Amino acid sequence: MRFGLTARLLVIGASALLAVWITVIASFYWTNDLPRIATRPPPEQLKAIVDLVSSIAPAERQRAVQALQSSILEVRLVSNAGVPTKRDDLTESPEFAIYHQFLGDKLLHIWVRAGENDVRVPQHWVGTARPLDFWLALDNGGVLVAEARTPFIVTLFGLPAGMGAGLLGTLFACIAFYMLHREIKPLTKLATAVDRIDPSGEPVSLPWIRATTPEIAALVRAFHRMQTRLYAMTRSRMALIGGIQHDVRSFATRLRLRLEQLPDHEERERATADIADMIDLLDNALLTSRAGVGALNEELLDIAELLCAEITDFRSSGLPVVLETDIVQSEVWVIGDRLALRRIIGNIVDNAVKYGRWAHVALVVEGNTASILVEDEGPGFAREETELLLEPFVRAEPSRARRTGGAGLGLAVARALVEAHGGTISLANGRWGGSVSVALPLYISD
Template structure:
């Protein structure tokens, strides 16, 4: 059965494993720096030989003082009168690890034994240390024997290594297991992040992965994203339905108003009222298109920009506007986009040029993978510090927002949003002959 630990508990487990791994590293450095290997836990053969030589060179009356001087918690020395070995001891004379003592001490070395507390003589199964001293017996004189017992000041394993290294090894294994668990937790989060990036509020819902065995927090996050995706789709559907319903009803009211406007006796007032109704419908159309572009709900079809631009130019020429359309390239200017949205883009740019610049001069060019449509006017131009903010909603160079000086300031903002929704760019610059130039760049069909 898999333990369903929370993410916080798993992080605590990783921290504990890391502490154990650090423990083994510190113990290893200490062990290596002090030379506490298995052979170093016993006195060096040269030290024993030096002690024996010192004792032999001094009278026996001084031996107790010398033994006190060289004894330590690691090394215990005493002198006895006979060589009767301990009963509970394991003979190490033939052990290869102690052969160096036989070579250095020669015939003076009488025995090497491992003292064990049990009656059965065997090596301890797991640990050896203070309970299992090694005893050396060296002859000092015909009737005196030096007994030297060496003890390790710390518990060591049967390898001769400190027991802490074993604990550190276990900690390292726990750390590896913790890293594996952490990897299993991070990998679903990475997959989840990649899937969330593909969530489209107007497209089909994205199927989120099934995270078996994941932490409860990770599963809760997955469910939260699923609920968020559902709410986004519901909000977008409601928003588009609301805007569409408002547009339908307002057009119905506008049609009724047009019929009533025809009964206004004063021709000037009648024309102003009709113009207000047209502006209201245009404002509503701009808002609906901008809303659809913001949620990616524009239609896509293969379009040729040449007849689309020609239709916009001919409509305004028929109304007496000053427009020119430069010679078009012989190639077809095909793009993938929403016909109504692109017509709104170019209509807004042309009307903006006619309203503020008195004329509109259009040109279409193919530049590598781009189609570039430019609209130049004959006005005073747009200051450089205004070009970035002028495409924001309700921003105008003339701030009064009076009807006689222009619209509500949505034309360029809607045009920019629609162009960017097609993957293009809207740029503002100076026209070669003076005035402002607005350029629309769209991807040429087949270039991507």
């Protein structure tokens, strides 16, 4: 039978409480020396009792004895002839020497009181909480017996009743804590393995757990199934988007060839632009999907060289783009995907030209960060829109007309790609208009 995790935790908690309880009781019991105190009345008290009873007439002594009775001390009178013959007399024991000092010859015997049916207790048990009988001689004849009783129930070994159960509970608590350690250790291994799961990489080997609770075994199996489904879904998604992109590019190429047959030049230009936008949208979707699953390439790139090449291409295409800093001789190394970084620069510069007429580009290196700043000459950004414009399908120009802008994916795609490189993107207002800043971590060689 296999107990669930909840049942085991309850057992562990109960055992722990029992262990604490018995530890406190045992500590109080032994540090206060209760076995000896409870069964050994002070010798001064016994001497005072003997003197008091001896000073009373024999006929009145019984009333005095009744007055001396208590729950922890029993006093009774016996005749000289009623003193029994017993072994194991403790009178001469060194630990009872103080009673001789106070009582002298009046101390006749010190015996461990016999149990039921006159069963005698061995002398070596005298250090426990067994009741002791002090036999004391009275003046003018007679013997007084004072029995000190323990105020709590004890076992034959002088331990309080329940002490054995407590000790057993302590043992169970130790076993329970060991079981808890066994249950937690697989969870720690599982957590470490789950942290290594990468949907874009190979499946991670999860720890094999033997003889543990059904819940934890089921959890491991569930993580294994989830990892397998994520891996298959990611590969299927990438294959689907890649296949669509390839087919659409083939269709677009054929459409371009057919568009050359259109007699109207303006219609031909608009159709060609629409096809280019469609291809651009597919490229953005593919790159974003790759970034989302960590499938971007990683290579050492000179971002300064890449930025110069991109701006040269923009100016060759007739776009109003200005490089504000001289970075031709600079080397600024980063780790990234070349195609993704080109897409980031292209999207931001394209937005600046569309909505702000000009794009002023600068590269700034501070500490361990390289920042690409793109500023336009437009109206700038409203403060409440700086975060909203980074979301998909959100445009600063509210209409959906194609002639006034794109689909609202440029900044959203740039944000996804920048964050996949461990960087940040932010919008603000600069000297001329709106400003977009892309910060990327520099490559630091060991």
